[in-house]
Amino acid sequence: MNSARRRTSAAVLTTIGIAAVSLASATTAVATPSAGVQVVTLSANTVNGTDYVTREITIAPGGSTGWHYHEPIVYGIIRSGTLTWTPSNCVAVQTYPAGSAVAEHSGPDHVHLGRNLGTEPVVMWVNYVAPAGTPPAVSVPDPGCGFA
Known part of the structure; x- marks a missing residue:
């Protein structure tokens, strides 16, 4: 050549x-990071290849979980404050005041964001049930909502 x-x-x-x-x-x-979030593991056990984890998650006023989805089965209760939950369509916003039960669908088709738009901390007890070693959440980029 x-x-x-x-x-x-x-x-x-x-x-x-x-x-x-x-x-x-x-x-x-x-991926969008969380802001103003504190997580304390209250219980974590693995039985027959399944993880059972309970966490206390506190979101400070103005804080956010960051956009994410879950692979585990997730359910919990809002202990105090009001959680504002936004799915990836940016419009089907739901609020969960203290005493509300919360359950979330699993998988990447269920991206969402939890925010504290109030003046007191949001405190949740959240349970995760998943195959051993599965992370509790997968962080993802903002799906186009313009906030995190």
Whole structure:
């Protein structure tokens, strides 16, 4: 191969490589972190390959869980404050005052965000039931709602 042809081939490959990196960078989104959240594990046991975990989750006023979904079965109770729950469609917002039971669907089709829009801490006791080693939540990017 002559030298002009090698330079052209190298330039084409470099351009393709830059385009691929640019495309990957443009489509890579960053998960939204929680803010003002404290988690205390109250109980954690594994029985016959299933994890049973109970956590106390406190969200400070103005705090947020960050966008996420759960693989485990999740259910709990709001002990104090009012939880504002927003699904990935950004509009079917639900509020859960103290004493409310909460259950969430599993899997990546059920992305949501929990926020404390009130003036007192939201305190929840949450139970997770899943195959051993399953993380309690998977963080994901904002689905387009513009808040976290």
